[in-house]
Amino acid sequence: MRVLRAAWLIARKDLVVEARSRELAYTTLFFAVSCVLVFAFAFVREGRAIEDAAAGILWVTLAFSGTLALGRAFERERQADTLRALLLAPTERAAVYLGKLLGLLVLMLAVEAIIVPIVGLLFAAPIGRAPLLLGALVVTGTIGFAAVGTMFAAMLVRAHSRDVLLPMLLYPIAVPVIIAGVRGTAAIFAQEPNLEAAQAWLSMLVFFDAVFVTLALWTFGPVMSE
Amino acid sequence: MSRWKIDRRKLVATLAGVAMTLVLCASSLVLAQEPQNEFKPMTEVPIETLPAMPLLYIAYAFVWVALLGYVFMLWQRVGRVERELAEVNEKLRSARR
Amino acid sequence: MRLANRVVPFLLLAAAAMFVRAPFMIEAAPIESTMGVIQKIFYFHVPSAAASFLGAFVCGIASAIYLWRRSRTADHLAVSGAELAVVFGLIVLVTGPLWARKAWGVWWQWDVRLTMTLVMWMIFVAYLLLRRFGGPGSEVLSAAVGVFGMALVPFIYVSVNYWRTIHPNTNVVRSLPPEMSEPFRWAMIAFMLLFAALLIVRTRLEAGRAALEEAYVSLED
Numbered sequence: 001m002r003v004l005r006a007a008w009l010i011a012r013k014d015l016v017v018e019a020r021s022r023e024l025a026y027t028t029l030f031f032a033v034s035c036v037l038v039f040a041f042a043f044v045r046e047g048r049a050i051e052d053a054a055a056g057i058l059w060v061t062l063a064f065s066g067t068l069a070l071g072r073a074f075e076r077e078r079q080a081d082t083l084r085a086l087l088l089a090p091t092e093r094a095a096v097y098l099g100k101l102l103g104l105l106v107l108m109l110a111v112e113a114i115i116v117p118i119v120g121l122l123f124a125a126p127i128g129r130a131p132l133l134l135g136a137l138v139v140t141g142t143i144g145f146a147a148v149g150t151m152f153a154a155m156l157v158r159a160h161s162r163d164v165l166l167p168m169l170l171y172p173i174a175v176p177v178i179i180a181g182v183r184g185t186a187a188i189f190a191q192e193p194n195l196e197a198a199q200a201w202l203s204m205l206v207f208f209d210a211v212f213v214t215l216a217l218w219t220f221g222p223v224m225s226e
Numbered sequence: 227m228s229r230w231k232i233d234r235r236k237l238v239a240t241l242a243g244v245a246m247t248l249v250l251c252a253s254s255l256v257l258a259q260e261p262q263n264e265f266k267p268m269t270e271v272p273i274e275t276l277p278a279m280p281l282l283y284i285a286y287a288f289v290w291v292a293l294l295g296y297v298f299m300l301w302q303r304v305g306r307v308e309r310e311l312a313e314v315n316e317k318l319r320s321a322r323r
Numbered sequence: 324m325r326l327a328n329r330v331v332p333f334l335l336l337a338a339a340a341m342f343v344r345a346p347f348m349i350e351a352a353p354i355e356s357t358m359g360v361i362q363k364i365f366y367f368h369v370p371s372a373a374a375s376f377l378g379a380f381v382c383g384i385a386s387a388i389y390l391w392r393r394s395r396t397a398d399h400l401a402v403s404g405a406e407l408a409v410v411f412g413l414i415v416l417v418t419g420p421l422w423a424r425k426a427w428g429v430w431w432q433w434d435v436r437l438t439m440t441l442v443m444w445m446i447f448v449a450y451l452l453l454r455r456f457g458g459p460g461s462e463v464l465s466a467a468v469g470v471f472g473m474a475l476v477p478f479i480y481v482s483v484n485y486w487r488t489i490h491p492n493t494n495v496v497r498s499l500p501p502e503m504s505e506p507f508r509w510a511m512i513a514f515m516l517l518f519a520a521l522l523i524v525r526t527r528l529e530a531g532r533a534a535l536e537e538a539y540v541s542l543e544d
Contacts, residue, residue, distance in 0.1 A: 148471065155467055160458035164243040169453065171246045172446040173471050179438070215474055222390040223467045242452050246445060278361040278425045285364045285421040286346070289371070289414050293342075293517065296410050300524055307531040314538040321542070 003098070006091040010099025014073070015106060024072055024107055032065040032115045040122060054125035055185035059141070059178050061115060066108055066145050067167050070153040073104055078157050093221035101150045101213075108142050125189045133198055134188055140205040141181040144212060145174050151216040155223055180205045334520035341513035348506035361425040364418050366506055370514035371414040372440070376476060377518060378408030379443060382450070383473020386466035395533065396526070398462050401469050403525035405450045407518060412444040439475075446472040 018024055036057060043053035077083040086096050116138060120127035127134060152169050156162040184201030187194040349366045382404030388397040419437070420430045431437065450472065453465045499507060 151467070151471075155464045156457075159461060159464060161456050165453060165457060168243040168246050168449050169468055172442045172449060173468075173475060175439070175442045176475065211474060212471070215471065219390060219467050219470055223463055238452075238456065242449070246449070281421045281425050282361055282363060285418040286367065288417050288421075289367050292410065292414050292417075297521070300521065300528065304524065304528050304531070307528060307535055311531060311535050311538065314535065314542055318538065318542055 003092050003095045006095035007098035007102060010086065010091075010096060011102035011106070014100065014103030017076075018103070018107065024069055025110065027072070028065050028069045028107065029111050029114060031068055032061050032111055033118065035061040035064050036115065036119060036122065049123040052186045052190065054119055054123035055182050055189055057123070058116065058119045058185060059181045061119075062108075062112060062138075062142065062181075063145065063171070063174065063178060065111060065115075066142070066149060067170060069104060069107055069111075070146075070149045070170075071163060071166055073100070073107075074153045074157050083154070083157055087224055093224055094217045096224075097150065097154070097216060097220040100154065101146055104146050104150055105142065108146060109139065112138055112142060126193075129193060130188050130195055130198070133195060133202065134185065137181055137184045137188075137198065137202055137205065140202065140209055141177050144177040144205060144209045145170075147209065147213045147216050148173050151220060151223075154220070176208055177205065180208070331520050331523050334516050334523075338513055338516035338520060341509060341516065345506070345510050345513055348509055361422055364422040366510045367514075368415060368418045368422060369507070370511045371411045371418065373511065374514050374518045375408050375411035375415055375444075377515075378404045378406075378411060378522075379447060379473055379476055380404070381522065382408060382447065382469045383476075386469030386473070389466045390463065390470065396530070398466070399526045399529035399533065400522075401466060402451075402454065402529050403522050405447045405465075405469065406525060407521055408447045409444065409451060411514075411518070412440070412447070416441060416444060443472065443475060446475065 039053075039057040039060065040049070043050045043057065074083070077086075087093065089096075116127055116134070119125060149166075149170050153166055156165055156169075159165060180201040184198040184205070187198040187201070345366070349363055382401045385397045385401035385404055388394055389401060419440075423432065424430050446468065450465050450468045453461055453468060457464055
């Protein structure tokens, strides 16, 4: 399909730019690690993490570093004014959205691939207990967060106070993702793991992803055409 | 003058962003933990229904105040807009003459 | 709009009359067996929640119409819907904890229903903040927020029936005995009449503000 091919070209452009400078990757990763550290000081008592803190710390870190990556990715577009060029190009708006989403997903998943083991290590969380389920939760959660985030970050590129408006708009709408992610991960990490509950939360994440990616694809065109 | 206006906007927007961030933190971290159980001393048992009344009155009072306050606020704003609209239309008419 | 002129006073009077009668009906209603007299907050709490959800839907649908048709009336309706969702939502979020303090012993519980009601409220507060501080072009942006916010509402409704929660199930309303369902329906109708009146008034206010801005612009010319 032409749309998918165009989306892939756009994503590839982003990834090539990123691969050359690796600015976003390094800064996002370092920010995520700092986040984990700060939360560690908040939630470690007598040298051991409070129960279930690992799940919460993981997801809040993903949300914060994701927001940072979103902001920076679109700031880069804004500075070079390439977003308008992209929108003027003879591709469908949906392709632009999908392309940016794909590029950001690759970046965020790469960062998470490092953060999840770090969290497991620092908080003695059993990430090896149900690796596929945990991986599925992280991936679907990231897709949900990035889907809404890409939409809003693109929308806000030309707005005032955009740095503060992005989290203000994104976090409430991404709360179902965070709740499902934390509860699902906590169900896996718990002393008595409840894998059925984790699967239920996973199915909610999949449903959320389907609804909101579709919604974003529908609304991206009308919103960006001003 | 306009410089101050933008700063105030940014401040309010920043505060709102911080508040939203805190809610996100709280909901995800606290949800991972079990809710606490309340400890009820024996002396509360015979007078259980009485402490409810103040809460009930406060709740209904709040509803009335909120609704009436909002209706009043709307009324004020509608009046102000209508007055300003009449003024501006008058100025436009006299400017066209 | 001239139809609205005639309808609004009628709606407001009807709502006011019902609101005046309501406390007497609520007083006469029986006391609930498990929760005691505090349960009577229910008569205003649930209709407020209904009005808040209705405001959210109005905002969402009007936002969608604005996004695809760029109809100015839809935009004004969306702002009104969001503002009403916030006002009635605030009533829910204040009366709820007052009820919870007595019924459950804590002011707040982070269960899914409560959390998502708070989140939905915050989405529409964010909508209003975006309108105020987003600068030019924020009508379209906030329309997108409105649509996304409305899409989130079903998640809130489904959550209470799917996951364990200590919040009373929605089936409570369907199984009310007649001594309780009568004041409940009365209060519900009163809130809906008030909602309709406020929606019309607020939309007209927004249209008036837009006309005022245009008038100022043409004044400068």
